[in-house]
Amino acid sequence: MIRDRFHALRDRLLGDPVWRERLARLPFGSARSARHTRELFGLVGGFVFSQALAAGIDLGLFDLLRGRALPVEELGERLGLPPAGRDALVQALLAAGLLERRGAAVGLSINGLVIATDPGIVAMIRHNRLLYRDLSNPAAVFAHPGRGELARFWPYAGHTGESGDYSELMRVSAGFVVPLLLSSVRFFRFRSIVDVGGGTGALLQAIAREAPRAELHLADLPAVAALARERFSAEGAAGRIAVHDLPEGAGLPIKADCIIFSRLLHDRDDEEAFRLLRVAAGALQPGGRLIVAEPMAGAAGPEATAYFAAYFAALGSGRLREPQQIDLLAGRAGLRPNRRLRTPSPLLAIRTYVSVRRN
Numbered sequence: 127m128i129r130d131r132f133h134a135l136r137d138r139l140l141g142d143p144v145w146r147e148r149l150a151r152l153p154f155g156s157a158r159s160a161r162h163t164r165e166l167f168g169l170v171g172g173f174v175f176s177q178a179l180a181a182g183i184d185l186g187l188f189d190l191l192r193g194r195a196l197p198v199e200e201l202g203e204r205l206g207l208p209p210a211g212r213d214a215l216v217q218a219l220l221a222a223g224l225l226e227r228r229g230a231a232v233g234l235s236i237n238g239l240v241i242a243t244d245p246g247i248v249a250m251i252r253h254n255r256l257l258y259r260d261l262s263n264p265a266a267v268f269a270h271p272g273r274g275e276l277a278r279f280w281p282y283a284g285h286t287g288e289s290g291d292y293s294e295l296m297r298v299s300a301g302f303v304v305p306l307l308l309s310s311v312r313f314f315r316f317r318s319i320v321d322v323g324g325g326t327g328a329l330l331q332a333i334a335r336e337a338p339r340a341e342l343h344l345a346d347l348p349a350v351a352a353l354a355r356e357r358f359s360a361e362g363a364a365g366r367i368a369v370h371d372l373p374e375g376a377g378l379p380i381k382a383d384c385i386i387f388s389r390l391l392h393d394r395d396d397e398e399a400f401r402l403l404r405v406a407a408g409a410l411q412p413g414g415r416l417i418v419a420e421p422m423a424g425a426a427g428p429e430a431t432a433y434f435a436a437y438f439a440a441l442g443s444g445r446l447r448e449p450q451q452i453d454l455l456a457g458r459a460g461l462r463p464n465r466r467l468r469t470p471s472p473l474l475a476i477r478t479y480v481s482v483r484r485n
Contacts, residue, residue, distance in 0.1 A: 176258070178218035179241070180251055187215070188234065188242040191225075195233030246301040253279075253295055260440045272442015280393075280441065281349065293326050293353050296389075300328035303388055306474050307419055310467045313337040316384035316415075320345055322372070322406070323390040326354045330367050343380055345372040377405045383414035392420045392434070393444035396455060403459035410481040416461060422475040423448045430473060449477055 182188055185205050190196070196204070202212030216232060219225040224238040234242055241247055260267050260274035267274065281292050307329065313319060314337040321330050324344040334342055344354055348371040358364040370379055378385075385406045391399045406416045423431055423446045434446040453463045461479040469476060 175222040178222060181215060182219055183248055183251060191234045192242040195228045195231035197231050246299040249295055249298040257437055257440055267440050271439045274440055276440040277442045293350050296325040297328045303474060304329050304332045306469045306471055308332060308336055310469055310476050311417060316340050318382040319384040320382040321386045325350060326357045327367055329388060334366055342367045343370060345370040345378055348373060378409040381409055381411050383411040385410060385416045388419045392446060393441060395443050400455050400459055403456050403461060407460040407481045416479040418452060419474060419476045421446060421473050425472050425475050427472055
């Protein structure tokens, strides 16, 4: 084929350092060479952005600059940084687009302000330290998935993590997911709603305000369900949301006309994802809906796709799926794709399904 011949010629020429140098001297080649150089260095240096961001959080820089700008010298004094370290951190965060210059001072950019005001983002950035420690030996992450610190954090699928730590992370980071779901799904239309893997109930508590007449149920691992009961009892919501233990491999003990899988399938392998979809199909009332909300390949973009690929390798299970791949699993489980709901975020896609099985 012509395309194969073109690729063979391109690879032969650009694979030769001498030819690369000759092509880079040509007018069209110099611009292309510079672009590829920036792209390759971006791959090497991109890790520094995340570490500079983490340093800024640990040092309190984002809290300090929230709502005001400061001269660089004063910023360094307040953070307790020597001039060399101060200048390096400011330069890195300016390059990352998290700070902006305002005359002789620096302040937060829009992205920096989002970080300063969203505890869920901060929690996930701190959580990523587990992934970064695993990636200090990157070949091991891909050669031996699921054997590092990140895998040990999670309390399911054979891992030994603490349910309290996991549940708190999911609760705080729900601030990113909840508004998108509430703006995309009309929960007041449903009579009974089950949030599978709902943690300590942040999503259901928000749904309770949108759907005051709906019966609300939370189903999660027994240890997580116990934490949800404690939280609901302490906040006076125990009578509003019923909590059910859902041991691994078990089915739902209730029927509902709306079941929610929020950030549930993507960190599970196909076999377990299929089982959960079958559980949902068997528990849906006639005409009910399954709502799947999570990052999906395609919409997520290349950076997010690469991040999740490494994350799930370190976790040892799950993957970022195309919507069509979820559709295939759902079809095998007895569910028919219903709607693909738009969200303003590339990191959360929403699909709805209806049961085609007779209950």
